[in-house]
Amino acid sequence: xxxxxxxxxxxxxxxxxxxxxxxxxxxxxxxxxxxxxxxxxxxxxxxxxxxxxxxxxxxxxxxxxxxxxxxxxxxxxxxxxxxxxxxxxxxxxxxxxxxxxxxxxxxxxxxxxxxxxxxxxxxxxxxxxxxxxxxxxxxxxxxxxxxxxxxxxxxxxxxxxxxxxxxxxxxxxxxxxxxxxxxxxxxxxxxxxxxxxxxxxxxxxxxxxxxxxxxxxxxxxxxxxxxxxxxxxxxxxxxxxxxxxxxxxxxxxxxxxxxxxxx
Amino acid sequence: xxxxxxxxxxxxxxxxxxxxxxxxxxxxxxxxxxxxxxxxxxxxxxxxxxxxxxxxxxxxxxxxxxxxxxxxxxxxxxxxxxxxxxxxxxxxxxxxxxxxxxxxxxxxxxxxxxxxxxxxxxxxxxxxxxxxxxxxxxxxxxxxxxxxxxxxxxxxxxxxxxxxxxxxxxxxxxxxxxxxxxxxxxxxxxxxxxxxxxxxxxxxxxxxxxxxxxxxxxxxxxxxxxxxxxxxxxxxxxxxxxxxxxxxxxxxxxxxxxxxxxxxxxxxxxxxxxxxxxxxxxxxxxxxxxxxxxxxxxxxxxxxxxxxxxxxxxxxxxxxxxxxxxxxxxxxxxxxxx
Ligand SMILES: Nc1ncnc2c1ncn2[C@@H]1O[C@H](COP(=O)(O)OP(=O)(O)OP(=O)(O)O)[C@@H](O)[C@H]1O
Ligand SMILES: [Mg+2]
Numbered sequence: 001x002x003x004x005x006x007x008x009x010x011x012x013x014x015x016x017x018x019x020x021x022x023x024x025x026x027x028x029x030x031x032x033x034x035x036x037x038x039x040x041x042x043x044x045x046x047x048x049x050x051x052x053x054x055x056x057x058x059x060x061x062x063x064x065x066x067x068x069x070x071x072x073x074x075x076x077x078x079x080x081x082x083x084x085x086x087x088x089x090x091x092x093x094x095x096x097x098x099x100x101x102x103x104x105x106x107x108x109x110x111x112x113x114x115x116x117x118x119x120x121x122x123x124x125x126x127x128x129x130x131x132x133x134x135x136x137x138x139x140x141x142x143x144x145x146x147x148x149x150x151x152x153x154x155x156x157x158x159x160x161x162x163x164x165x166x167x168x169x170x171x172x173x174x175x176x177x178x179x180x181x182x183x184x185x186x187x188x189x190x191x192x193x194x195x196x197x198x199x200x201x202x203x204x205x206x207x208x209x210x211x212x213x214x215x216x217x218x219x220x221x222x223x224x225x226x227x228x229x230x231x232x233x234x235x236x237x238x239x240x241x242x243x244x245x246x247x248x249x250x251x252x253x254x255x256x257x258x259x260x261x262x263x
Numbered sequence: 264x265x266x267x268x269x270x271x272x273x274x275x276x277x278x279x280x281x282x283x284x285x286x287x288x289x290x291x292x293x294x295x296x297x298x299x300x301x302x303x304x305x306x307x308x309x310x311x312x313x314x315x316x317x318x319x320x321x322x323x324x325x326x327x328x329x330x331x332x333x334x335x336x337x338x339x340x341x342x343x344x345x346x347x348x349x350x351x352x353x354x355x356x357x358x359x360x361x362x363x364x365x366x367x368x369x370x371x372x373x374x375x376x377x378x379x380x381x382x383x384x385x386x387x388x389x390x391x392x393x394x395x396x397x398x399x400x401x402x403x404x405x406x407x408x409x410x411x412x413x414x415x416x417x418x419x420x421x422x423x424x425x426x427x428x429x430x431x432x433x434x435x436x437x438x439x440x441x442x443x444x445x446x447x448x449x450x451x452x453x454x455x456x457x458x459x460x461x462x463x464x465x466x467x468x469x470x471x472x473x474x475x476x477x478x479x480x481x482x483x484x485x486x487x488x489x490x491x492x493x494x495x496x497x498x499x500x501x502x503x504x505x506x507x508x509x510x511x512x513x514x515x516x517x518x519x520x521x522x523x524x525x526x527x528x529x530x531x532x533x534x535x536x537x538x539x540x541x542x543x544x545x546x547x548x549x550x551x552x553x554x555x556x557x558x559x560x561x562x563x564x565x566x567x568x569x570x571x572x573x574x575x576x577x578x579x580x581x582x583x584x585x586x587x588x589x590x591x592x593x594x595x596x597x598x599x600x601x
Contacts, residue, residue, distance in 0.1 A: 003391070010384075010388050014374075018377065095370070102360060103357045103360050103389065104357065257339075
């Protein structure tokens with residue numbers, strides 16, 4: 001375990017060095033990102049000011065849920081972005097060979113190799129939304145609220161990451177699966193809004209099948225109301241754990257099916 | 264004691280989906296795929312004792328890389344198994360790869376954007392090489408592979424020859440017991456080739472590292488390998504020492520005589536003297552030197568020399584070894600039956 005943490009530090013340091021090397025690229029990326037996030041904030045402002053109350057949800061509550069949804073998404077984005085490459089390129093081109101010839105866990109190795117500083121843009125939006133909405137809401141606050149928030153964020157992140165691991169691992173059989181990951185990611189937008197605004201089918205889908213509702217709506221409503229902790233938080237913990245175990249299983253089966261590439 | 268590398272009935276099949284051309288074909292492949300099974304490696308068994316350098320040869324598409332990938336734990340065999348250094352790669356991957364080094368000449372294993380020096384320090388952590396040992400090792404590798412001039416450059420800026428040396432050094436950093444080299448000399452000039460060969464020889468002699476290498480350059484084989492395994496269409500077609508290959512298939516010899524007087528050449532009539540056909544003997548003159556190639560099954564080297572010496576004045580005589588390249592070319596063309 002300690003060894004993996006140490007390795008992670010080294011990978012991050014190397015990543016930052018690489019980043020510095022491509023200064024122009026980095027600057028352009030950062031500027032582009034700020035513009036994109038700014039646009040998104042303006043867009044949200046327009047939508048929410050047009051519909052001040054959404055099916056009984058207050059404007060600030062909707063913002064809180066949206067902001068909350070960005071916490072796991074940002075963490076996942078920051079640390080596990082390389083999984084996209086697994087589905088798009090690494091397996092199809094046979095570049096996965098090198099991970100299999102090194103004495104560390106393959107999943108850890110691919111994930112640790114890259115970071116995505118782009119995620120800091122999302123983080124900024126996330127902080128702005130939470131900082132704006134929390135003071136206007138009467139959120140019940142206890143000594144355990146913050147630790148609970150941190151724990152639940154980890155499991156919510158695990159939901160994102162596990163789904164990404166599973167869909168990327170499909171390419172061990174099909175050679176490419178980036179588009180599947182992409183399709184799945186489109187549905188995560190559903191999780192950013194109160195699920196009660198959707199019809200029953202969509203609600204069931206994002207609660208029990210692809211449990212994005214547990215990455216934001218359910219835990220966020222617990223923090224808003226203090227009600228139903230067992231379902232709202234327990235559901236997130238269970239969904240995160242089950243999906244992660246499943247993801248590891250699929251990944252390991254995938255390794256056996258890996259066919260490399262001709263040359 | 265068991266061999267360092269032990270492979271038994273290794274087999275690898277790939278499923279290939281045959282696509283018909285065009286969009287219609289693509290759609291058809293999606294719903295009713297037309298599958299074909301390609302047998303890349305077809306029941307291959309062999310052993311390599313510790314400390315040996317084994318050459319793996321065969322024409323393009325023979326299945327060499329596929330065998331290497333199974334031995335290194337990248338691919339899971341369809342059937343059969345291999346045990347290397349007492350471990351089955353697919354079962355105990357993390358512990359197994361700690362003691363092997365792998366180089367694929369066609370593709371780098373290094374991080375594209377990292378400076379080479381940084382690459383090694385990351386690998387040091389991955390393989391948990393102690394600081395002291397790491398320093399010693401780097402000095403050693405620097406010396407044998409001459410990395411100094413480009414060690415601060417990012418991998419993406421290296422030339423092919425530099426990159427290959429960098430890759431080999433990376434595979435040797437953790438002092439592996441077994442080294443797998445898939446085409447380590449592909450596309451390199453003679454100087455770099457020689458540098459790499461001497462590095463392989465040195466590692467093998469000084470550390471007793473077992474080496475398997477594939478190549479299309481038969482000089483690699485002649486200079487490095489005691490033994491070769493030849494495969495063709497996924498099957499093993501020859502397994503033995505170089506001398507054995509020569510002995511079994513190499514019945515053509517070449518003699519070169521340096522004549523005192525070039526025009527004396529016309530006095531030599533090997534065909535009539537030994538009652539041979541054109542297939543069995545050929546003699547060519549180039550200035551004052553005469554090259555004779557003949558089948559040792561029809562006439563012995565001794566008879567050949569004594570006839571020549573008694574017929575003309577000879578200044579110098581040169582007996583050439585059987586050229587391994589000739590034999591292998593014949594084998595590839597299936598002219599020699601096994
Ligand atoms: N990942 C793969 N998927 C499908 N078929 C493959 C794959 N890898 C190799 N093959 C097929 O297996 C056969 C053996 O290929 P391999 O790469 O092992 O040959 P090789 O002896 O290394 O050839 P070369 O000398 O050209 O490198 C070929 O017919 C090739 O098309
Ligand atoms: Mg090959």
